[in-house]
Amino acid sequence: MTDDAIGLPRNPDPRPDNQDPALFGQTPWQTVGPFFHYGLPWKGGADLVGGSDIGARTDLFPEEHDVLHLAPPRGPVRGKTIALVGTVRDGEGRPVPDAMIEIWGANAAGRYHGAADDREDVALDPGFIGFGRAAVSAEGSFRFLTVKPGPVPIQVGGNRWQAPHIAVGVFGRGLIKRLVTRVYFADADGNEEDPILARVPEARRHTLIAPRIGADPPTYRFDIVLSGEGETVFFAL
Amino acid sequence: MPDARPYRAEDPGQPPSLFPPYRSTALRSPRQPLVRVPQTLTEITGPAGTWEALMGPALADLTRHARGSGEAIGQRIIVSGRVLDEDARPVPDTVVEIWQANAAGRYIHRNDQWNAPLDPNFTGTGRVVTDAQGRYRFTTIRPGAYPWGNHRNAWRPAHIHLSLLGPAFATRLVTQLYFPDDPLIEIDPIANAVPRPYRNRLVARFDIDTTAPNHALGYVFDIVLRGRDATPWEP
Ligand SMILES: [Fe+2]
Numbered sequence: 444m445t446d447d448a449i450g451l452p453r454n455p456d457p458r459p460d461n462q463d464p465a466l467f468g469q470t471p472w473q474t475v476g477p478f479f480h481y482g483l484p485w486k487g488g489a490d491l492v493g494g495s496d497i498g499a500r501t502d503l504f505p506e507e508h509d510v511l512h513l514a515p516p517r518g519p520v521r522g523k524t525i526a527l528v529g530t531v532r533d534g535e536g537r538p539v540p541d542a543m544i545e546i547w548g549a550n551a552a553g554r555y556h557g558a559a560d561d562r563e564d565v566a567l568d569p570g571f572i573g574f575g576r577a578a579v580s581a582e583g584s585f586r587f588l589t590v591k592p593g594p595v596p597i598q599v600g601g602n603r604w605q606a607p608h609i610a611v612g613v614f615g616r617g618l619i620k621r622l623v624t625r626v627y628f629a630d631a632d633g634n635e636e637d638p639i640l641a642r643v644p645e646a647r648r649h650t651l652i653a654p655r656i657g658a659d660p661p662t663y664r665f666d667i668v669l670s671g672e673g674e675t676v677f678f679a680l
Numbered sequence: 681m682p683d684a685r686p687y688r689a690e691d692p693g694q695p696p697s698l699f700p701p702y703r704s705t706a707l708r709s710p711r712q713p714l715v716r717v718p719q720t721l722t723e724i725t726g727p728a729g730t731w732e733a734l735m736g737p738a739l740a741d742l743t744r745h746a747r748g749s750g751e752a753i754g755q756r757i758i759v760s761g762r763v764l765d766e767d768a769r770p771v772p773d774t775v776v777e778i779w780q781a782n783a784a785g786r787y788i789h790r791n792d793q794w795n796a797p798l799d800p801n802f803t804g805t806g807r808v809v810t811d812a813q814g815r816y817r818f819t820t821i822r823p824g825a826y827p828w829g830n831h832r833n834a835w836r837p838a839h840i841h842l843s844l845l846g847p848a849f850a851t852r853l854v855t856q857l858y859f860p861d862d863p864l865i866e867i868d869p870i871a872n873a874v875p876r877p878y879r880n881r882l883v884a885r886f887d888i889d890t891t892a893p894n895h896a897l898g899y900v901f902d903i904v905l906r907g908r909d910a911t912p913w914e915p
Contacts, residue, residue: 458860458880459877459880459883460860460880460883460884460885461761461880461881461882461883461884461885461900461901461902462885462900462902463880466877466878466880466881467768467904468691468693468766468878468881468904469690469691469693469694469766469904469905469906470853470855470881470882470902470903470904470905471693471694471695471855471874471878471879471881471882472694472695472853472854472855473695473839473841473854473855473856473870473871473873473874473882474702474854474856474870475841475843475854476841477789477791478779478781478787478789478791478792479779479841480789481779481787481788481789481803481804481805482777482778482779482804482805482841482843483777483779483843485734485735485736488734502790503789503790503791504788504789504790505788505790507800508788508803510739510803510805511736512734512735512736512737513736514733514734515733517733533707533708534706534707534708534711535707537707539708541791545852547722547725547726547727547849549722555721555722555725556725556727556730557725557726557727557728557729557847558682558728559682559683559684559721559724559725559726559847559848560682560721560725561681561682572727572730572733572734573727574726574727574730574734595720595721595722596721597718597720597721598684598720598721599681599682599684599721600681600684605720605722608722610722610723610849612849612852614854615708616704616708617702617704617705617707617708617709618697618705618708618709619695619696619697619699619702619705619709619870619873620694620695620697620854621852621854622697622710625722638718638720639717639718639720642715642716642717643715644715647712669707669708669709669710670707670708670709670710670711671707671711674710674711674712676712676715677710677712677714677715678714678715678716678717679689679690679714679715679716679717680686680687680689680717680719680723680850
């Protein structure tokens with residue numbers, strides 16, 4: 444005998460939820476909250492050239508619950524390794540200890556990983572993906588090791604170029620949704636002609652341009668101010 | 681040539697960055713308007729297909745992989761659904777990262793000072809990758825509600841944190857799944873940062889067909905990422 448055959452009652456009292464066709468659309472953002480450290484950053488997430496486990500905060504949960512992945516070493520990465528360092532601050536200038544940073548960059552030749560960049564005249568680097576994630580320290584600071592990306596076109600097939608840059612996403616407790624920005628390099632060519640920088644009010648452009656503050660490896664400082672005086676430029680995509 | 685169309689802008693269901701009832705947004709949200717920029721190759725590319733190398737292998741049963749040898753305590757549940765774009769097309773091969781409190785509402789995190797018990801057999805983190813139809817599925821424990829310091833007698837509704845990258849930098853999403861019939865949703869500042877009726881997009885549906893007999897209750901929760909805009913951006 445089937446369930447239907449015994450006449451199971453079903454008397455729905457519908458209320459709107461995720462499955463309501465009338466509500467279909469973008470799933471809304473919600474904050475990562477303060478406790479993302481054992482769910483999101485992996486060991487080595489901030490080291491895009493491989494070889495270290497920076498990026499995770501294993502001090503924030505007991506070892507017996509440690510399920511964070513340790514990114515395996517990849518092949519040698521082409522190009523010059525750089526460090527990208529900075530501190531996240533709030534609207535009163537205080538460091539934000541529970542933020543998380545993600546970066547996305549092209550390889551040293553200017554090619555992005557993935558099918559959406561299929562240019563065959565610019566080489567992929569099998570050792571380099573270009574995506575990184577770091578939980579900031581108790582002092583609000585982060586440090587990525589990556590390569591300085593090459594210049595990339597605005598679009599595949601186009602001949603207008605962007606200056607070397609890395610896309611940045613900022614997450615954290617108190618950030619309901621990601622804030623998106625970009626880091627450019629003070630010593631790179633092309634910043635003056637960059638089409639995205641050109642859309643940023645000139646007085647605020649400096650918040651996106653990282654000075655070189657160290658030599659071995661070349662180290663660039665990109666401080667992030669979430670709110671108020673000196674606020675970093677954030678983008679609507 | 682690959683598809684160079686940009687992804688659509690936020691729809692009206694997206695919350696603002698500044699929502700004063702969620703107090704910590706006050707000092708952590710921009711005061712300047714966002715600078716609207718076109719999506720370039722940078723924003724329409726992403727690290728697709730690299731999840732295992734970056735984050736590690738799938739952990740689809742959160743009740744099993746803690747180092748403790750026993751069973752996690754609480755109501756066992758299955759959460760399943762599809763990851764779609766705004767045209768209801770499946771988003772295959774994309775990672776869904778998961779973290780949550782245990783059945784008592786306690787996170788293993790050292791900064792979680794609430795005195796609800798930890799469960800040695802439950803860590804509360806996992807990740808799954810969508811199949812060719814955009815489907816995902818994981819098994820876990822229904823999390824408990826927990827208090828927080830936002831205001832007097834503030835309690836977060838039971839929720840599961842979900843993080844998705846999608847096909848591109850532009851499609852990134854971090855959200856929270858809530859449960860039907862939770863009376864805390866309507867007084868929660870974080871859920872209410874999402875205007876109604878869109879807040880209800882965050883509420884999973886109980887589903888008897890997802891429910892596994894003699895094993896676990898089932899909930900369905902589809903996740904919709906930004907879809908493509910109609911026309912490419914011309915510089
Ligand atoms: Fe939470």
